[in-house]
Amino acid sequence: MTTPRAEAIFRSDLQKVILRTDRMFFWLLIGQWLFGIAIALVWSPRTWIAQYWSIHQHVIAAAVLGALIMAYPLYLIIRRPSTPYTRHVIAVGQMLQSALLVHVTGGRIETHFHVFGSLALLAFYRDWPVLITASAVVYLDHLALGIWFPLSVYGVPAATIWRSVEHAFWVVFEVVFLVMACRKGVEELRALAERQVQVEEAKEALEAVQAQVVASERLAAIGQLAAGISHDLRTPLATMNNIAYFLKTKLQPQDQELADQVVLLTREIERMKAIANDILDFARPRPPVRTPLDMTRVLQEAVEMVTADAAGHRVRLTTRFGSGQAMVLGEHTQLLRAFANLLRNAVQATPADGQIIVTCARDEGRITTAVQDTGMGMDAETQAKLFQPLFTTKAQGIGLGLVNVKRIVEAHEGTIHVTSEPGHGSTFTVGLPSAPKEAMSHV
């Protein structure tokens, strides 16, 4: 099936072919006219009555009739190029010029090949009805000559109308093959257009990949730099954390204002550690060390990690894990970090008095976990960019959290997708393969 783009290219290419053929006939008609005059001047320049001479009628016919024949086609080529009407008029003019050349060469049988050559040239248009018009002119010419000048075509003083059919047969014989060639030419032009579209699409895809590679390389370089910085920050952050803890132990009950500042300091240190971890996870990912573990326990731990935060935002956290274990093969640290990240995002996206529901279901060898919030939701454009590095809708985010979540899930042979609607909350669904029974036997 032809695409609109391929159809547009095909139409444009066909139009170019037609325009080029129009131009070819523009010069051909003029050339044939001059050739006809030259032939007449060489072969029959003068006619005689006894010792008196005058310009031969062939010269006058070649000049005047030739000019008349080409005048209208030339006018149309200049004023209305590439229209169907123009090329049908050109077909008529070309066949009439053939007849004129046959005439000025004294009806030589060799000149009749000009008719067949003309039909082949008209096939350049790749528009087979043009050949029908040309054939009709040839037939009418033969028919009229057969009626008025039978000697000219049949070599006898009188001939039946059916003799013209015999002559027409040979024209039809050629035209049938030319029509086939025209149709084939159009098909090839269409196929060429379709191939061009494929090439364009491949080029676009290649350019997109190239852009992605360039961006990835740039990102990797920045990532390596950031990872180095993050790694170096860990030690001073640990020191600061220790100092905050030390301060906390030294506080007296009357130091409430100072206590609030220490809490704030601790929270900021935790935030800095989280950012440093995100950067390190992104820049230096490592494959998970997978052991059998119960997803309900991982989820419970993640929920506990954000409970205080949720309470602070007045967001209700609900868990629906069902009964029994939900065993997967995974690395506890990575999965805990991933789900804690999802929950933290959900808390931040949910307004006060909202709710977050965490579910865990077991279904046909898969453990499906969902984090559903009643937050602000996202439009389609935001959803499309959600897992792209450095994309964030949060004022203080760096846009690596969800990238790491996705990478961790996929490293565990899992899938993650989001459904969301602006104003109606979001649901992140993570599917992980259940741990095989053989692995469970080692637990």
Next chain:
Amino acid sequence: MTPAVAVTSPRRLWRHGVIGTMWLVGCFAATYLAMAYDYTPGRVGQRLTLWPTETESSSPAALIHHPDQTTVLAFLHPRCVCTRATVQQLVRTLAAHPGAVAIASVFVPLDVSDQPAWEESDYVKTIRTEVPGARMVFDRGGVQAQRFGAFTSGTILVYDRQGREIFRGGITDRRGGERENPGLQQLALTLTEGRGPQAEPTPVFGCPITASDDELWQGPGATP
């Protein structure tokens, strides 16, 4: 060239239809006129029963009948381009029928300064070289043409051994045409079988050898 504009509006269609029709009719009409010129035969004289008696038989321009031989008499205008076709047809026919005597009566006008050029035209040379035994007679002022009623270049007359006219007419299909035609076929038949006379002279296509008022060009159907 201006960009393509489709001929779509009824007014434009009507205008192009009218112009196109006028152009087509004009072309066909002019083609008809051009064809008519080539296919309108020239004047052919009345058939003579016997070879006309020569009054001045000693003259080099005298046309004498050869007794006991079939004689082919060709009247030619040495500068008419149509003569080329007649000469070619004649050369081929006489090559196929070597028994006949050929006489070419070549028109040469009186009172012209370049008479030798008329007498040594390409057609004359062709007959001399390609028709062995052919006799060349230069018909000054077209006297012999008038006597034999051969008013148009390309007129061929054939007389049998008894001097009876058994063929009269042209052997080309049109002015300057070398294709097969009834005149050529009839001539071949006459030379092969010696039959005659034919029912009607075959048409002669060529330039008039003699100038007279009724031969002035009056449009299609007339002969220049």
